Amino acid sequence: MRTRFTDAFGVQYPVVLPGMSMVSIPQLVAAVSNAGGLGILATGPLSAEETLQAIKKIRALTDKPFGIGVTLMMPGAKENAEIGLNEQVPVINFSLGKGDWIVERAHAYGGKVIATVVNERHALAAERYGVDAILATGHEAAAHGGPVTSLVLVPALADAVNIPVIGTGGFADGRGLVAALALGAEGIAMGSRFSISQESPIHENTKRTVLSKGIEDTLYTAKFDGMDCRVMKTPRAEQISTSPINPVRAFKNSFGLAKQMRLNWFKLFFGAMIMGPKTFIQLARAANATEALELAINNGDCENGVHLIGQVQGRIMDIPSVAEIMDRVMQEAKDVQKELQH
Numbered sequence: 001m002r003t004r005f006t007d008a009f010g011v012q013y014p015v016v017l018p019g020m021s022m023v024s025i026p027q028l029v030a031a032v033s034n035a036g037g038l039g040i041l042a043t044g045p046l047s048a049e050e051t052l053q054a055i056k057k058i059r060a061l062t063d064k065p066f067g068i069g070v071t072l073m074m075p076g077a078k079e080n081a082e083i084g085l086n087e088q089v090p091v092i093n094f095s096l097g098k099g100d101w102i103v104e105r106a107h108a109y110g111g112k113v114i115a116t117v118v119n120e121r122h123a124l125a126a127e128r129y130g131v132d133a134i135l136a137t138g139h140e141a142a143a144h145g146g147p148v149t150s151l152v153l154v155p156a157l158a159d160a161v162n163i164p165v166i167g168t169g170g171f172a173d174g175r176g177l178v179a180a181l182a183l184g185a186e187g188i189a190m191g192s193r194f195s196i197s198q199e200s201p202i203h204e205n206t207k208r209t210v211l212s213k214g215i216e217d218t219l220y221t222a223k224f225d226g227m228d229c230r231v232m233k234t235p236r237a238e239q240i241s242t243s244p245i246n247p248v249r250a251f252k253n254s255f256g257l258a259k260q261m262r263l264n265w266f267k268l269f270f271g272a273m274i275m276g277p278k279t280f281i282q283l284a285r286a287a288n289a290t291e292a293l294e295l296a297i298n299n300g301d302c303e304n305g306v307h308l309i310g311q312v313q314g315r316i317m318d319i320p321s322v323a324e325i326m327d328r329v330m331q332e333a334k335d336v337q338k339e340l341q342h
């Protein structure tokens with residue numbers, strides 16, 4: 001299947017693995033790229049050295065195009081982007097920040113750039129910077145989807161910009177791919193679907209818990225990590241979304257957060273205090289979120305942990321390999337396109 005996205009990015013299928021912290025690791029990235037899609041490494045939790053090693057690992061596992069994702073407002077993200085640019089990674093995907101300098105440097109070596117956005121204003125700004133595609137994240141998505149659903153956001157952005165739009169949020173099968181194309185997208189990114197695959201590092205117990213959940217079993221709350229975020233509906237997630245923050249837990253977890261952000265703890269703690277109660281509470285929530293995410297992803301503990309997942313979890317029924325998922329999506333898309341022609 002060819003679109004402007006597949007042609008420009010040199011991939012066989014218009015299907016992307018988005019950057020998911022602790023999940024989009026080299027093995028999963030390479031599996032998606034080897035299956036004909038575009039795998040994107042999540043660099044959020046990685047230091048510059050770890051990003052470099054991860055890029056080398058991906059290159060050892062695939063000779064196909066791949067990307068790295070950088071959330072520009074997070075500490076360490078610019079350093080990770082620098083590593084990607086120095087390594088001439090084929091695709092850089094940035095979010096939450098001004099990535100004009102990334103576009104300039106990536107284009108100089110023939111690299112491509114994708115901007116992740118949730119509204120028209122940011123899509124137009126990214127187009128002005130010269131990005132090669134927009135990743136539009138709808139409300140259905142796991143984690144930080146915006147307020148507008150994919151059904152409305154994708155056509156709105158496809159009309160607003162002249163570059164390819166990749167829809168994400170709620171896409172997990174061939175019907176979703178054809179629907180996205182009908183809405184004006186030129187590709188889809190599947191987070192929840194690829195996260196429940198054999199190559200995904202998520203604990204088996206958490207993968208099985210996803211299979212047992214329905215389309216209504218998610219929560220969208222700013223009380224988890226300080227930004228509107230979609231998570232699996234579990235007793236712990238419900239408790240977080242309805243209770244005031246636990247200060248003792250936040251204090252304990254702030255040391256882990258400082259380490260993850262590669263910041264001196266005193267600097268983080270007093271810096272957040274000086275910036276006012278809102279920033280302080282946001283950082284306290286982020287500190288607790290990291291611990292909860294690790295419990296679900298690494299330990300399979302969905303009782304005390306919290307798991308990021310989209311509404312489409314209710315449509316995920318099994319744990320196939322990435323290659324099987326890709327074959328299924330492309331075959332179903334072909335069948336649906338044929339049926340629609342009748």
Ligand SMILES: Cc1cc2nc3c(=O)[nH]c(=O)nc-3n(C[C@H](O)[C@H](O)[C@H](O)COP(=O)(O)O)c2cc1C
Pocket residue numbers: 018019020021023042044137140141142143144168169170171189190191192193195308309310311312
């Ligand atoms: C397990 C998991 C972890 C994720 N981690 C992140 C993350 O660290 N940062 C981020 O911006 N998005 C994260 N996402 C969201 C994806 O990048 C993507 O926007 C989303 O999965 C798309 O919606 P879908 O799940 O309906 O396909 C995560 C998604 C999942 C399922």
